[in-house]
Amino acid sequence: MSGKKNMPENVTIIIPSYAPDDRLLSTVLGLIACGADDILIVNDGSGREYDHIFAEAGLLPGCTVLVHDRNLGKGAAIKTAMAYCVKNTPALKGIVTVDGDGHHKTSDIVSCAQRMVSSGKVILGIRDINDKTISPRGKYGNRITSFAISIVCGFKIQDPLTGLRGIPAKYLSVFIKTAGNAYDFETNMILDIKRNKIPFRKFDIICEYFPDGKKSHFRLFRDSMKIAVEIIKFFGQQFKYLLSSMVCYAFEYIIYRIMLGYLPVLGITLINYICRLLSGILNFVINKNIVFRTKKKNFLTALKYIVVVLFVMLLSTELIVVINNIFHTESNTVAKFIKPPVDFLMFFLGYFLQRKWVFSSNRSKNS
Numbered sequence: 500m501s502g503k504k505n506m507p508e509n510v511t512i513i514i515p516s517y518a519p520d521d522r523l524l525s526t527v528l529g530l531i532a533c534g535a536d537d538i539l540i541v542n543d544g545s546g547r548e549y550d551h552i553f554a555e556a557g558l559l560p561g562c563t564v565l566v567h568d569r570n571l572g573k574g575a576a577i578k579t580a581m582a583y584c585v586k587n588t589p590a591l592k593g594i595v596t597v598d599g600d601g602h603h604k605t606s607d608i609v610s611c612a613q614r615m616v617s618s619g620k621v622i623l624g625i626r627d628i629n630d631k632t633i634s635p636r637g638k639y640g641n642r643i644t645s646f647a648i649s650i651v652c653g654f655k656i657q658d659p660l661t662g663l664r665g666i667p668a669k670y671l672s673v674f675i676k677t678a679g680n681a682y683d684f685e686t687n688m689i690l691d692i693k694r695n696k697i698p699f700r701k702f703d704i705i706c707e708y709f710p711d712g713k714k715s716h717f718r719l720f721r722d723s724m725k726i727a728v729e730i731i732k733f734f735g736q737q738f739k740y741l742l743s744s745m746v747c748y749a750f751e752y753i754i755y756r757i758m759l760g761y762l763p764v765l766g767i768t769l770i771n772y773i774c775r776l777l778s779g780i781l782n783f784v785i786n787k788n789i790v791f792r793t794k795k796k797n798f799l800t801a802l803k804y805i806v807v808v809l810f811v812m813l814l815s816t817e818l819i820v821v822i823n824n825i826f827h828t829e830s831n832t833v834a835k836f837i838k839p840p841v842d843f844l845m846f847f848l849g850y851f852l853q854r855k856w857v858f859s860s861n862r863s864k865n866s
Contacts, residue, residue, distance in 0.1 A: 515576035
């Protein structure tokens, strides 16, 4: 990269760092050569043996070093730097987070800053996850997280753990409050983008990985579990309702098929009522205590729940009977297979009624 100063003004570069090597200094020097005049490095509890590296970095022009007494995690380091910027840089246009291990090219860092300033949007630098030089744990962690986010958020980000991000100053107050102190912070940031409807753009970057470099600090199992928990919490109430419904429906459908096979004399209507009743009791207990966690008295809540169950049960049963009669076959063949799609529709109706009416008082706390 040439020495041309094309880094936008009033942009702070944030570099979270734990147990760095000399590539931290190389990264900083490259940024200074590109015109970066405000670089914030966070020593995330690296230990005394690394003090000389941070001391040398702190002497470079435009560099400030913040220190955590102990290792708190990458997310905590970024939030510490964000809070410092908000307090001490009133003319700030935005920040760009950068890995201090030399992976990010200075040209991509400058491009990220320019795109952020010109668009006023959050910018994400996206790596090619199929790059063979990326460590297996980083590759699989990204793929798992990307898949989960695509389901929850409705959009695909191929590299949700990217360390190169441009954040306009107006959004810092949102991300300072983002949950998570380790790699889960990066995922939670994506979820906060979705939650707060913050506009963002992606652009392709090329990372450099060195064969003699240190292993990634990303812990595949532990950090993946943290990320999964945060995604479930984001989609919490709906996710728990889905699991509750799946368990209760499996219980109901097994009984339904058994009774339809061994007690056909009872008829479709009565069998469906019996199955719904048993499943409804189980579902009420789970939804009240786990999904919606309401503290309302059982009688009133149960009464409302019964009304909803009866309504959904009657509607479900009538739809099954009507459709079965339309395609009248022997041995109730249609009735055996039409129940799942009908009850799939009832699932959404039941959730809406329970959320808005039966357990509404605790919605804001548990959604």
